[in-house]
Amino acid sequence: MTTSPEPRPEPVGAGSGAGTGAASRAGAPAPADAPKRPTAAFMRARLSHLVALGFGSGLSPVAPGTVGTLWAWLAWMVIGNWVQGPALLMFPLLGFALGVIACGRTGRALGSHDHGAIVWDEVVAFWLVLALLPAGFGWQLAAFVLFRFFDIVKPPPIRHFDRTVGGGFGVMFDDLLAAFYTLLAIAAWRALG
8 A cells, every 4th residue: 555645834935924033033035944834734644733733723824822722722611511520631631642742743744843833732731721720711811811921931941841852742841831830820819819
């Protein structure tokens, strides 16, 4: 049996909005070894890509991490209709294990260990936050804002782990730290309030 080669996404070009590095941000052509911008065809080619790209949310040309986190929130509301209580923790736990594999494979295919389109790490980390959060939309909204803040700013030691731990585990782990900071901030807020 022969298999067709996996579709390869186009290299990131000037003005695509998804490039990395100073050259891409300045509008200059991306270097030849720059990470590729994934396409819908790339995502559909392998289950690992579909998962790592957050079932399409990572293909957003603007703020894919935020879009992936919004997708996680919506998916969590749907999951909550069928699963209740401590069983909800099963989703972030299994999602983490799946993410280590899927994000590692997809990062290798894209030529970038933690490509911006890989958002499964945000999905799983935010699921963990939602699983441990007090009930209520207000707490969820506060957690969303805090989580995005910690994930973007990457206060110590998040930035250290983001830069030094590679592979799928590294992709997933730094977002777990952002989730921990989020839950810590919520706990402090509740203690003071």
